[in-house]
Amino acid sequence: MIISVASGKGGTGKTTIAVNLALSLKNVQFLDCDVEEPNAHLFLKPVISETISAYIPIPEIAEEKCDCCGTCQEVCAFNSIAVLPGEIRKDGTVLIFPHLCHGCGACSCLCPLGAIHEVKKEIGIVEKGFSDGIQFVHGKLNIGEAMSPPLIRQVKQHIDSMKSVIIDAPPGTSCPVIESVKGTDYCLLVTEPTPFGLNDLILAVEMLKTIGVPFGIILNRYDIGDDCVDLYARENGIPVLMKIPFDRGIASLYSKGLPIIGYKSEYDIEFKKLPEKINTLIKKSES
């Protein structure tokens, strides 16, 4: 079973839910797919045993073969190649903008002279390790690097389907989030009962419907705002799996990088019940 934890709005408690859920399960693997700002390691404190560089392929021009015909510029859908023709064809230059490159391979595949080969460009790292029996994997995007989806894909290549897998997703509803939650069996949407929380929850719900991942809501700090999220969930038949009050004790634990598990038994019980509830809902969505 692969469970993703996402949110639309940031700072609603994704990492808290993901980490405490992982601590309540046995035989579990944890993947932090928020490669721009990974935080789960601050709570799980894994011992990292393996660091793997993550690359994307980018084009390199063999100048002696290139006659600046301009095909590569024409076929690149991402404007990452500019061909500046010279007076005679061989005088020109080909400029490559690696930060725009998606690594699709169109230029090298379609170059009529075979003048383009691909080289690896590092965009970040994948780190693997262990934390109290939890197998841990996360990605760290290099500073200044724009594209996180290829790194997220490389983190997800380490999924061990023999384990219960928890995926901590980045905030928002666009490509990095979709890349993280795609292919998971269930998505927990963590939100808070404010107009911001509701607005971004609705966007996240639409996104999950589009990609076809079943989902439920976890309402964090349920007593700080109004009942807008409850009403929305009821009207749309979306299950609310857990409600956590605003608790200065939880806020304080979080600020220090400590889990909720072990703080109050009522929360321990709630987290223990969560996988079972999710299982039931997955079966229901399949039937």
Place this chain on the structure above:
Amino acid sequence: MVTKQMVIISGKGGTGKTVLTASLASLARDKVMVDCDVDAADLHLLLHPSVKERFEFRSGRTARLDKEKCCECGECIDICRFDAIGKDFVIDPVSCEGCGLCSRICRYGAIAMEENLSGEWFVSDTRYGPFVHARLGIAEDNSGKLVSVVRQAAKDIVKKEQKSYILIDGPPGIGCPVIAAITDTDLAVIVTEPTISGIHDMLRVIDMAGHFQIPTRVVINKYDLNPENSEKIMEICASKKIEILGKIPFSAKVPRSLVKAVPYVEFTQDDVTEEMISIWNKMESIIQEKKSSDY
């Protein structure tokens, strides 16, 4: 006419970017506001825009396969780096990045590339001034490009209406939409919180802003929730010579101001309000001192 651009970012989500931006919008005179968090935009909920103009955001293409022409040779499946074409020759539009390679190599001409309608953006009036905002289409990509589009629209308004400032509410993270939101701004204000995640993410976003040579300041939100960590943030910023513009205390009234849908400085008058006013005054004097950048 010299217009200064200020952007509010955070690295970590949910530290209070939009709450602060809305209050700055209420305090600052003579500005245009932009919401660059295009995939989870919230600022409009506090600014109550009345939309004047609406534009389609067209960006990128998606492959579409014509089953009649397709001979199921499988070359497209092999060549696609994004696993967007299934064994059943059905294209997954979410995985397709629109590179067009499949369409170019298909010898039966069975794959066409179709332009995406990836969202829409708006120019609105608010009681605080003009406001440019957007909505990225569901499960669409290219958020960085949409950020650049709304920022350009704000610059165009500024040219016509001679405003002094552009105030930008940024997205979380350090990737493509954030880079698009901070490029060529005059001041980036990082809102952080005294948690270990807040500190960790602040460090990465400081490095990112430094990488693009954007002048940076820090605001600590809810600083009294963990004074020890706030102390750490101040030490880190001192060592990096980054000024702390303010320390906003925790207030249980913030969610209530959101429910009322008004900027905090208009919702109540307390120590949070005072700190926000002081932050704006400091931002204004920093930006006025900075050497002009004209466009």
